[in-house]
Amino acid sequence: xxxxIDRGTLDRLIALGRERGELTAEALQAAxxxxxxxxxxxxxxxxxxxxxxxxxxxxxxxxxxxRALPATKPNETFRYVDLSAVSQTEKRILSxxxxxxxxxxxxxxxxxxxxDILVSTVRPNLNGVAHVTEDFxxxxxxxxxxxxxxxxxxxxNNYLMHWVRSPLFIDQMIRQATGxxxxxxxxRIIKASAIPLPPLDEQRRIAAxxxxxxxxxxxxxxxxxxxxxxxxxxxxKYFWKNPEYLREIKFLELAAPTAGxxxxxxxxxxxxxxxxxxxxxxxxxxxxxxxxxxxxxSKVCVSEGxxxxxxxxxxxxxxxxxxxxxxxxxxxxxxxxxxxxxxSNSRSCQAQSQ
Numbered sequence: 496x497x498x499x500i501d502r503g504t505l506d507r508l509i510a511l512g513r514e515r516g517e518l519t520a521e522a523l524q525a526a527x528x529x530x531x532x533x534x535x536x537x538x539x540x541x542x543x544x545x546x547x548x549x550x551x552x553x554x555x556x557x558x559x560x561x562r563a564l565p566a567t568k569p570n571e572t573f574r575y576v577d578l579s580a581v582s583q584t585e586k587r588i589l590s591x592x593x594x595x596x597x598x599x600x601x602x603x604x605x606x607x608x609x610x611d612i613l614v615s616t617v618r619p620n621l622n623g624v625a626h627v628t629e630d631f632x633x634x635x636x637x638x639x640x641x642x643x644x645x646x647x648x649x650x651x652n653n654y655l656m657h658w659v660r661s662p663l664f665i666d667q668m669i670r671q672a673t674g675x676x677x678x679x680x681x682x683r684i685i686k687a688s689a690i691p692l693p694p695l696d697e698q699r700r701i702a703a704x705x706x707x708x709x710x711x712x713x714x715x716x717x718x719x720x721x722x723x724x725x726x727x728x729x730x731x732k733y734f735w736k737n738p739e740y741l742r743e744i745k746f747l748e749l750a751a752p753t754a755g756x757x758x759x760x761x762x763x764x765x766x767x768x769x770x771x772x773x774x775x776x777x778x779x780x781x782x783x784x785x786x787x788x789x790x791x792x793s794k795v796c797v798s799e800g801x802x803x804x805x806x807x808x809x810x811x812x813x814x815x816x817x818x819x820x821x822x823x824x825x826x827x828x829x830x831x832x833x834x835x836x837x838x839s840n841s842r843s844c845q846a847q848s849q
């Protein structure tokens with residue numbers, strides 16, 4: 496049975512998966528001689544299960560988060576983490592809100608533990624992810640998060656945290672998201688995504704290097720914030736409080752006198768996730784605009800034909816890009832000459848000066 500799996504065994508697996516909602520790695524190993532099966536046979540089994548709509552929990556992840564039922568204890572207070580409690584820029588849980596069980600939101604259904612990794616299933620381009628620290632051990636989280644609980648003997652949680660922050664992971668999620676105005680992915684898609692898996696010691700070494708890089712990035716950001724305060728003070732001194740410059744002018748009055756000089760990126764059905772691809776004309780996302788600079792980390796593109804169908808969304812040398820949403824909103828960037836010929840997305844706008 497090492498080379499092939501009979502139809503009866505597959506049917507029993509599918510029935511078990513439908514009964515339980517998914518198959519764990521342990522259930523799969525109990526039903527199949529996994530150690531003696533070749534890779535091709537395993538892949539065929541996984542394809543059969545996927546075609547039947549059965550999700551298989553990855554072997555590197557532990558059991559799913561325990562279910563919370565706060566409504567059964569209406570007079571007790573519990574701590575709740577919703578999607579807004581995770582900072583999209585700092586990649587951490589900012590706070591947990593005390594809520595009575597009687598007032599529990601319908602999404603308050605997951606008990607999280609220290610070491611878990613939270614991944615927001617909505618708007619994957621914003622990458623709402625966080626590492627659960629001891630401060631939030633045992634709190635209740637929204638079902639809007641996919642809770643990843645790595646098996647400590649196979650996957651280091653800080654390595655996993657860096658992976659779900661990576662452009663490669665984000666782009667995987669963007670491509671598989673559904674819904675034009677409210678894009679989202681399922682827990683199944685997140686858990687089924689591939690992750691590079693070196694030996695555990697190498698995972699820890701890589702994560703330690705990336706942790707140091709994060710520390711340096713935070714210090715640089717703090718220094719940039721201080722510089723920003725100085726810049727704001729100088730602007731305030733020489734311009735805002737100078738009577739000669741107090742006249743307010745609308746952006747539209749300053750835009751170049753041509754069509755498409757002040758526009759939003761493509762919205763809704765103008766650009767579908769199914770039209771995104773790995774090569775072609777790059778698409779600019781909010782995460783590419785930070786601290787007044789354009790630094791492309793996205794890997795998403797559209798075809799030349801699709802780009803040509805959106806001429807007003809092309810960005811050109813000298814354009815200013817402004818993020819309308821995000822954390823924080825209103826990030827902006829000047830596009831230099833070498834960055835020209837790209838498309839902005841629906842959550843940014845662009846202005847061309849006269």
